[in-house]
Amino acid sequence: MASSPTRSSRLPLLGGAYQSRSLIAAAQRCVNLYPEQNPPEGTPPVPVTHYPTPGLRKVSQSPTIGRMRATYRATDGKLYAAVNGPSGTVIYAISDTFGWTALGTVPIGLNPLIFADNGLAIVIVDGTATSYAIDMSSSAFGTISATNFYGGTWVTYLDTYFILNRPGTAQFYISVSNVTYAMLIGGTGFDALDIAAKTGSADDVVAVAAIHGELWLIGELTSEIWANTGAADFTFGRIQGAFCDHGCAAPYSLSQQDIYLFWLAMDRQGKAVVVRSDGYGVKRISTHAIEADIQGYNVISDGIGYCHQIDGHAFYVLTFPDANRTWAYELATGQWHERASIDGNGNLARHRGNCFAFAYNQGLVGDYQNGALYVYDQSFYLDGTVPIPRIRTFPHVVNNGKRVQYNQFVADIEVGQTGGNMTSDPWKLSLRWSDNRGASFGNPVIQSMGSGGQHLISPQWRSLGNARDRVFELSWSAPVKTSLNGAWIETTALAT
Known part of the structure; x- marks a missing residue:
């Protein structure tokens, strides 16, 4: 099957909760996180960062x-x-x-x-x-x-x-x-x-x-x-x-x-x-x-x-x-x-x-x-x-009605913090996704957020299948300092 070259792009989060009356328009859930505008000075990597509620x-x-x-x-x-x-x-x-x-x-x-x-x-x-x-x-x-x-x-x-x-x-x-x-x-x-x-x-x-x-x-x-x-x-x-x-x-x-x-x-x-x-x-x-x-x-x-x-x-x-x-x-x-x-x-x-x-x-x-x-x-x-649940659902990812192959999803999230009741096991981050435009989600797939001091850990998921309209959702409840900039996705656009 013919396909386009592989493409990497940022999946930004620009606002707060917005679950429209029709999920095909917007299915963004934002639980125990609030968006903060980043000042333009210093050229921040994203315009908005999501911080945990107190x-x-x-x-x-x-x-x-x-x-x-x-x-x-x-x-x-x-x-x-x-x-x-x-x-x-x-x-x-x-x-x-x-x-x-x-x-x-x-x-x-x-x-x-x-x-x-x-x-x-x-x-x-x-x-x-x-x-x-x-x-x-x-x-x-x-x-x-x-x-x-x-x-x-x-x-x-x-x-x-x-x-x-x-x-x-x-x-x-x-x-x-x-x-x-x-x-x-x-x-x-x-x-x-x-x-x-x-x-x-x-x-x-x-x-x-x-x-x-x-x-x-x-x-x-x-x-x-x-x-x-x-x-x-x-x-x-x-x-x-x-x-x-x-x-x-x-x-x-x-x-x-x-x-x-x-x-x-x-x-x-x-x-x-x-x-x-x-x-x-x-x-x-x-x-x-x-x-x-x-x-x-x-x-x-x-x-x-x-x-x-x-x-x-x-x-x-x-x-x-x-x-x-x-x-x-x-x-x-x-x-x-x-x-x-x-x-x-x-x-x-x-x-x-x-x-x-x-x-x-x-x-x-x-x-x-x-x-x-x-x-x-x-x-x-x-x-x-x-524990406090933190949930952020992303905007719809679409490609003019054609299917997209999802090769990789990388969470742009602050990691490596210590605190809470940290044991030898690192904190966990869950990703799940919907391929029916936000109507239902599959089972979560869990990745490590790293242990204390591992600030360069990049929680990532590979080989995530194909979809015409996909909605991703991240969730975690680690009792440590976190913040979320969004995510990167690597995709290949398919011909149909």
């Missing part, structure tokens, strides 16, 4: 073994957490040496708890008509009085006021200025007249956020922005023209990073688009592929979002507990990747992080199952004690 290094264990519903750094620097236990959710104060002090108990639940403070007291809401307060000086804990108080899904703080949505309505309400714990518990923390409603649309307010000195009222279908006008009857007023035709499909997906708010949006035309604030509007940040995946979940209203930053990279992390999936968006590149952990059955599952707070100069992550408190650590390559 590991979870355990720093403490809650006395209560269960889902961590919240971690919160107060304005005085102290850390608080909420952990499910057998008889309720326990609210803890956590010292800088990770000593846990139980302050009180609230009804058990799966949704996050939302905290906010004014430097004097902390308010905690759980989406019901009952909410709670902590005295920041004495650590006293109690239930907020029901006088003129309606609970809330969200609470925020702005210009000396606590601000809450009134669940199931288009209304929001505020506390008295500089309210104290004693006032919150004693029934004088809220005035019956300090309540208002969205005016641009009558849909329910599901979340509130303070950013740039302004108040965002995020509804089910629309959002609008208010500011402190100093009016005598009600101090907040709507900013004229500050209206957005995007609401929220998952109230707890809301999170803030720098000058941006992020959430899973819904409007009158549809749902499941991830957006960030952009002035007085929003900007879509999800891709069609991400949106198609999310819209396929049975439940999306349970989405939980948080933002974190490590080594100069800022991420918005969005987990869907019912679907058992986690997605992450990197702000600098605008690229998405999956985050996943290995469950007790050895399967890929949602990431273990359920909540995040930056406290005591560390990025602290609460586990969704066992009450463990971790630090996001870029130099730690395990989730607690469990």
